[in-house]
Amino acid sequence: xxxxxxxxxxxxxxxxxxxxxxxxxxxxxxxxxxxxxxxxxxxxxxxxxxxxxxxxxxxxxxxxxxxxxxxxxxxxxxxxxxxxxxxxxxxxxxxxxxxxxxxxxxxxxxxxxxxxxxxxxxxxxxxxxxxxxxxxxxxxxxxxxxxxxxxxxxxxxxxxxxxxxxxxxxxxxxxxxxxxxxxxxxxxxxxxxxxxxxxxxxxxxxxxxxxxxxxxxxxxxxxxxxxxxxxxxxxxxxxxxxxxxxxxxxxxxxxxxxxxxxxxxxxxxxxxxxxxxxxxxxxxxxxxxxxxxxxxxxxxxxxxxxxxxxxxxxxxxxxxxxxxxxxxxxxxxxxxxxxxxxxxxxxxxxxxxxxxxxxxxxxxxxxxxxxxxxxxxxxxxxxxxxxxxxxxxxxxxxxxxxxxxxxxxxxxxxxxxxxxxxxxxxxxxxxxxxxxxxxxxxxxxxxxxxxxxxxxxxxxxxxxxxxxxxxxxxxxxxxxxxxxxxxxxxxxxxxxxxxxxxxxxxxxxxxxxxxxxxxxxxxxxxxxxxxxxxxxxxxxxxxxxxxxxxxxxxxxxxxxxxxxxxxxxxxxxxxxxxxxxxxxxxxxxxxxxxxxxxxxxxxxxxxxxxxxxxxx
Amino acid sequence: xxxxxxxxxxxxxxxxxxxxxxxxxxxxxxxxxxxxxxxxxxxxxxxxxxxxxxxxxxxxxxxxxxxxxxxxxxxxxxxxxxxxxxxxxxxxxxxxxxxxxxxxxxxxxxxxxxxxxxxxxxxxxxxxxxxxxxxxxxxxxxxxxxxxxxxxxxxxx
Numbered sequence: 001x002x003x004x005x006x007x008x009x010x011x012x013x014x015x016x017x018x019x020x021x022x023x024x025x026x027x028x029x030x031x032x033x034x035x036x037x038x039x040x041x042x043x044x045x046x047x048x049x050x051x052x053x054x055x056x057x058x059x060x061x062x063x064x065x066x067x068x069x070x071x072x073x074x075x076x077x078x079x080x081x082x083x084x085x086x087x088x089x090x091x092x093x094x095x096x097x098x099x100x101x102x103x104x105x106x107x108x109x110x111x112x113x114x115x116x117x118x119x120x121x122x123x124x125x126x127x128x129x130x131x132x133x134x135x136x137x138x139x140x141x142x143x144x145x146x147x148x149x150x151x152x153x154x155x156x157x158x159x160x161x162x163x164x165x166x167x168x169x170x171x172x173x174x175x176x177x178x179x180x181x182x183x184x185x186x187x188x189x190x191x192x193x194x195x196x197x198x199x200x201x202x203x204x205x206x207x208x209x210x211x212x213x214x215x216x217x218x219x220x221x222x223x224x225x226x227x228x229x230x231x232x233x234x235x236x237x238x239x240x241x242x243x244x245x246x247x248x249x250x251x252x253x254x255x256x257x258x259x260x261x262x263x264x265x266x267x268x269x270x271x272x273x274x275x276x277x278x279x280x281x282x283x284x285x286x287x288x289x290x291x292x293x294x295x296x297x298x299x300x301x302x303x304x305x306x307x308x309x310x311x312x313x314x315x316x317x318x319x320x321x322x323x324x325x326x327x328x329x330x331x332x333x334x335x336x337x338x339x340x341x342x343x344x345x346x347x348x349x350x351x352x353x354x355x356x357x358x359x360x361x362x363x364x365x366x367x368x369x370x371x372x373x374x375x376x377x378x379x380x381x382x383x384x385x386x387x388x389x390x391x392x393x394x395x396x397x398x399x400x401x402x403x404x405x406x407x408x409x410x411x412x413x414x415x416x417x418x419x420x421x422x423x424x425x426x427x428x429x430x431x432x433x434x435x436x437x438x439x440x441x442x443x444x445x446x447x448x449x450x451x452x453x454x455x456x457x458x459x460x461x462x463x464x465x466x467x468x469x470x471x472x473x474x475x476x477x478x479x480x481x482x483x484x485x486x487x488x489x490x491x492x493x494x495x496x497x498x499x500x501x502x503x504x505x506x507x508x509x510x511x512x513x514x515x516x517x518x519x520x521x522x523x524x525x526x527x528x529x530x531x532x533x534x535x536x537x538x539x540x541x542x543x544x545x546x547x548x549x550x551x552x553x554x555x556x557x558x559x560x561x562x563x564x565x566x567x568x569x570x571x572x573x574x575x576x577x578x579x580x581x582x583x584x585x586x587x588x589x590x591x592x593x594x595x596x597x598x599x600x601x602x603x604x605x606x607x608x609x610x611x612x613x614x615x616x
Numbered sequence: 617x618x619x620x621x622x623x624x625x626x627x628x629x630x631x632x633x634x635x636x637x638x639x640x641x642x643x644x645x646x647x648x649x650x651x652x653x654x655x656x657x658x659x660x661x662x663x664x665x666x667x668x669x670x671x672x673x674x675x676x677x678x679x680x681x682x683x684x685x686x687x688x689x690x691x692x693x694x695x696x697x698x699x700x701x702x703x704x705x706x707x708x709x710x711x712x713x714x715x716x717x718x719x720x721x722x723x724x725x726x727x728x729x730x731x732x733x734x735x736x737x738x739x740x741x742x743x744x745x746x747x748x749x750x751x752x753x754x755x756x757x758x759x760x761x762x763x764x765x766x767x768x769x770x771x772x773x
Contacts, residue, residue, distance in 0.1 A: 205649035
C-alpha cells in the first residue's frame with residue numbers, strides 16, 4: 001500500500017481544491033503514474049476535446065514507488081490530451097518534485113477548467129490553495145522557482161512550472177521542475193499555459209511510510225540497486241558519459257538522423273559527443289561537463305551538469321548563463337546538433353539552457369529547426385521572413401531561433417507550431433519528420449528497423465521512450481537482434497511497449513530497464529503495494545495500459561492511416577554507412593503488429609481484445 | 617577504536633538515499649524532512665554537499681542542555697539525545713554552531729545524528745562512497761593518500 005491513497009482535484013474555473021480518495025480498484029488495475037492517471041483521464045475527458053480548451057484536463061501523477069528508497073523512485077508524469085498531436089500525451093520527469101508531492105501525501109493532482117487569471121497552486125502537506133500568479137506570469141522557469149521560494153520564505157519548496165514557451169502557446173512547451181528536469185514532450189506545457197496555471201509549488205514533510213512489507217521491501221530495493229551497480233550501462237556508462245554515450249555509437253551504425261534526415265551520419269558527431277563534453281577546452285582548460293547528477297533516489301546519476309565556455313558568443317554580458325546548469329542529454333544534443341548539422345558544442349549547450357529556462361522540448365524544437373533550415377536551403381523560406389540566414393550548420397541561426405521560440409517572438413511563433421504545421425503552411429508537409437505531428441527523436445529508422453514500427457505506433461506520436469528497441473537492435477539488451485532485419489520486430493516492439501508502460505506506472509525511471517526487467521521491478525512493487533502484482537500480472541497491466549491509450553486515440557480520430565512514417569524514411573534509401581541502400585520497411589511489420597495486438601485492419605481494438613484486457 | 621563519519625562531497629550525486637535511510641532508520645518512514653543528514657545543492661557550481669553532526673568532543677549542545685538529555689554513547693562517542701528526557705526547549709539548537717541539532721515538530725523533541733549505534737544507515741545507503749565511517753583519527757587518510765600517490769605513482773620518484 002505505498003500509494004498515498006488520496007488525490008487532489010483542482011477546479012481552476014471555480015478556484016476550488018478538493019481531496020478525494022484514490023480509486024483502489026483502479027490502482028490495482030493500472031498501478032499508478034502513467035497507467036492510473038491515464039485511466040482517470042480517459043474516464044473523465046471526451047477524446048474529441050480541443051486540447052487547449054477548458055474542457056481538457058491535465059494530471060500530475062506519481063507512482064507507488066515514487067518517494068521510497070527504490071532506486072530512481074523520483075518520477076512523476078503529466079497526462080493530458082496533447083496539443084502538438086491531438087493524441088494522448090504523457091510526459092515523464094525526474095528531479096525532486098515528484099517525491100515532494102508524495103511526501104505531502106498526494107498521489108496525483110487533477111486540474112480541470114481554466115483560471116480566469118494566472119494562478120499557481122501551493123501545496124503544504126494537507127493544505128492546497130490557488131494563489132495569484134500575476135507577479136510570476138512572464139517569468140522564466142529559472143526566475144519562477146526562486147520567486148516562489150522567496151515569497152513563502154521556504155528554500156525547500158519544489159516547483160513544477162512553465163516558462164514563457166508554455167505561456168505563449170508553444171505547441172511543444174515543456175513543464176520543468178528543479179530548473180532542468182522536464183516533462184518534455186507533446187506540449188504538456190501549452191495545456192498548462194492555456195489554463196492560466198503557472199506553477200505547482202509543493203512542500204511535503206509527511207513522508208512515505210505505508211510500505212506493505214517493510215523487511216521484504218528493503219531487501220528488494222537493495223538487491224535491485226546491486227543489479228544497477230553491477231551493470232555496465234547503468235553502473236558505469238551512464239554515470240560517466242550520460243545518454244550521450246550513444247552519439248558516436250549511433251553515428252557509426254548509420255542511424256544518426258542528420259540535416260532533417262537527409263543523411264544518416266553526421267561528420268560533426270564526435271564534436272558534440274560525450275567524449276567531447278569531457279575534453280578540456282583550449283580557452284580555459286576545463287571540459288564542458290562539470291559533473292554528473294542524480295534525481296531523487298537515483299543510484300545511476302546519468303544527469304549532465306555543464307558550463308558554457310566563458311568566451312562563447314552566446315553568453316557575453318548574460319550572467320544567467322554563466323553558471324553550471326543542465327547539460328546535453330543525447331536526444332537534445334542530436335536534435336540541436338546533428339538534426340541541423342550544427343557541431344558547436346557550446347552553442348548546443350546554450351540552446352539547451354534556453355529550452356530549460358523557458359520550458360521547451362529540445363527534440364521537437366531542434367527537429368523543427370531542421371525543417372526550417374531545409375526550407376531555407378530550398379529557397380522556400382528567406383532571411384527576410386525568418387530574420388537570419390539559416391543554412392544547415394549555422395549555430396547562430398540555431399541559438400537565435402531558440403531565443404525567439406522560447407519567448408514567443410517573431411518567426412519563433414511559427415517554429416513554436418512544430419514541424420507538421422510549419423511545413424504544411426509553406427507547402428512541403430513531406431519535410432516534417434514526425435508521426436502524429438510529433439517529431440522523431442535521435443534514431444533513424446532506416447538503420448534501426450524496429451524503431452520505425454515503434455515510432456509509427458507510439459501512442460503519443462514519434463518517441464523513443466515508448467518502445468526502445470534500440471536496446472536490443474543496437475546494444476544487445478536483453479538479446480541482440482539485427483537492426484536491418486524486420487523479422488520478429490513486431491513482437492519485439494510490442495514487448496518493449498508493454499514493459500515500458502509498467503515501468504512508467506511505478507514511479508521508477510525507464511533507464512533502469514537497461515539493467516532491470518519486470519523480474520526486478522516486481523519484488524519491489526509487490527512488497528510496497530500488493531501481492532497481486534506478479535510478473536505475469538504486470539505483463540497484462542502493461543498491455544492494458546497500452547491498449548487504453550490506443551483506444552483513446554482511436555476515439556480522438558486516429559486510425560491506421562496515422563501509423564505512418566514520412567516518405568523520406570520509407571522511400572529515400574540511406575546514402576551512407578551500414579544501412580546504405582535501406583529504407584524503413586514499416587509495411588512489412590505493421591500488419592503483424594496489429595495481429596499480435598489483437599487490433600483490426602483499421603488499428604482498432606477487437607472486442608475480444610477488450611474483453612481479455614478488461615477494457616470496456 | 618572510535619570511528620567518525622567522513623564525507624567526500626566530490627562524490628555526492630545528490631540522490632538523497634542517505635536522507636531516506638536516516639529517516640527510515642529512526643522513524644520507519646522515507647522522509648527527508650526528518651533526516652539528520654542533509655544534502656545541499658549549489659546549482660551554479662553543480663556541487664552537492666552532505667552535511668550532518670560531526671560529534672564534537674566538547675559538544676556545545678551537550679553543555680547547553682538544561683536537563684542533561686544529551687549523553688555520550690561510550691561505544692561510539694556519539695552525542696545522543698535521550699528522547700524521554702528532552703523537554704524540547706531548543707536551547708541546544710541555539711548553542712550548536714553548525715545547526716546540526718534540530719527540533720522535530722511531530723515529537724516535540726530535538727534530534728541529531730546518533731551514528732546509528734555504530735552502523736550508520738546513511739553510509740550503507742550511499743551509492744558512491746561519498747559518506748564513509750572510518751577510524752576517527754584518520755579521516756584525512758584518503759586525501760593524504762591521494763596527494764601521496766603523486767609521488768608513489770610517479771615514474772620519476
